[in-house]
Amino acid sequence: MTISSIVSSLCAITPDRLVTNNELANIVDTSDAWIKERTGIEQRYFCSDLETSSTLATRAAKLAIEKANIDANDIDLIVCATSTPDRTFPATATLIQEALGIPVCIAFDIQAVCSGFVYGFGVVDAMIKAGQAKNALLIGVDSFSRIMDWADRTTCVLFGDGAGAAVIRASDEQNKGILANILRADGRYNSILNVSSGASLGSKVGKLHMEGQAVFRHAVTNISEAIVLCCEKAGVNINEIDWFVPHQANKRILDGVAKKLKIPEEKVIITVDIHGNTSAASVALAFDHAQKEGKIKKGDLVLFEAMGGGLTWGATLVRL
Numbered sequence: 001m002t003i004s005s006i007v008s009s010l011c012a013i014t015p016d017r018l019v020t021n022n023e024l025a026n027i028v029d030t031s032d033a034w035i036k037e038r039t040g041i042e043q044r045y046f047c048s049d050l051e052t053s054s055t056l057a058t059r060a061a062k063l064a065i066e067k068a069n070i071d072a073n074d075i076d077l078i079v080c081a082t083s084t085p086d087r088t089f090p091a092t093a094t095l096i097q098e099a100l101g102i103p104v105c106i107a108f109d110i111q112a113v114c115s116g117f118v119y120g121f122g123v124v125d126a127m128i129k130a131g132q133a134k135n136a137l138l139i140g141v142d143s144f145s146r147i148m149d150w151a152d153r154t155t156c157v158l159f160g161d162g163a164g165a166a167v168i169r170a171s172d173e174q175n176k177g178i179l180a181n182i183l184r185a186d187g188r189y190n191s192i193l194n195v196s197s198g199a200s201l202g203s204k205v206g207k208l209h210m211e212g213q214a215v216f217r218h219a220v221t222n223i224s225e226a227i228v229l230c231c232e233k234a235g236v237n238i239n240e241i242d243w244f245v246p247h248q249a250n251k252r253i254l255d256g257v258a259k260k261l262k263i264p265e266e267k268v269i270i271t272v273d274i275h276g277n278t279s280a281a282s283v284a285l286a287f288d289h290a291q292k293e294g295k296i297k298k299g300d301l302v303l304f305e306a307m308g309g310g311l312t313w314g315a316t317l318v319r320l
């Protein structure tokens with residue numbers, strides 16, 4: 001009997017093209033000093049002309065499948081969280097399915113912007129526990145370089161591109177895998193973080209728009225609440241958590257949440273300096289980095305959290 005969804009592997013990649021703050025200062029009126037001081041960001045990676053969300057995602061998925069030591073043929077569910085799909089349809093999940101040669105299975109996209117990976121944990125966990133899948137591939141991918149407004153210095157310095165993928169399997173082990181998941185959205189705030197157009201509004205892709213200070217005001221409160229609720233749901237004391245893997249939007253938000261919940265800073269994974277905000281890929285990239293540094297290990301209790309356009313937000317607690 002399936003009683004848990006085990007995260008067998010979680011890997012992430014960025015495109016190769018590294019873009020420094022100084023490079024952006026050639027495009028808009030900004031400086032390395034301002035970006036570092038107000039956000040903590042030092043660099044980010046952008047897709048080349050040949051790369052797309054599906055090609056990035058396929059690279060990350062191959063790593064996750066290899067690390068989980070399973071056959072791609074055994075995957076029976078692909079959930080891809082993205083706000084920058086290759087095409088309006090079909091779902092990017094199906095493009096990844098084809099690229100990986102995965103036979104007929106369930107494959108679809110979800111759209112929760114920067115909360116996409118955390119929402120994806122919830123969707124995959126529910127489908128596994130409902131008996132719909134045994135070996136799921138969860139992907140978070142975004143290529144925001146394609147929707148940036150290059151005339152808006154308040155947003156174009158914040159984002160980067162990347163992809164993350166997890167293999168999540170059904171198991172009968174107790175107290176392991178995804179222990180709790182809290183998901184929230186409040187559509188009243190859709191106008192403070194959005195893309196200006198889309199298929200049904202006029203067929204243009206549109207450009208990213210954000211009222212940074214308004215988003216910032218919601219971030220610390222919403223994220224902190226989600227963390228507390230997630231711990232309550234799992235019956236876990238916040239002090240027992242080994243690692244906090246937050247969405248990497250702004251170092252000041254991460255510090256604000258840690259201060260509010262009295263989380264020791266050495267438990268918080270921070271990679272916003274090297275990746276910028278990579279939206280749905282962000283928590284996966286942070287996790288992957290910490291894993292490679294030898295910080296996060298099997299058996300650890302890890303809390304993922306995020307907030308993004310919608311507004312959407314949430315938290316997931318995982319025993320690795």
Ligand code: COA
Pocket residue numbers: 029030031034035038039114153154155157193211212213214215216219249250253277307308309
């Ligand atoms: N370079 C230089 N100056 C800039 C700038 C840039 N890239 N962007 C904005 N400024 C200027 C502003 O024009 C303003 O100038 P003024 O005082 O002359 O009007 C000044 O810097 C301060 O701007 P402000 O918007 O108050 O900065 P801030 O400290 O709020 O930082 C953000 C801006 C966007 C970094 C911050 O609000 C933020 O991170 N918001 C949340 C983003 C987020 O969480 N996103 C996650 C959702 S996924």
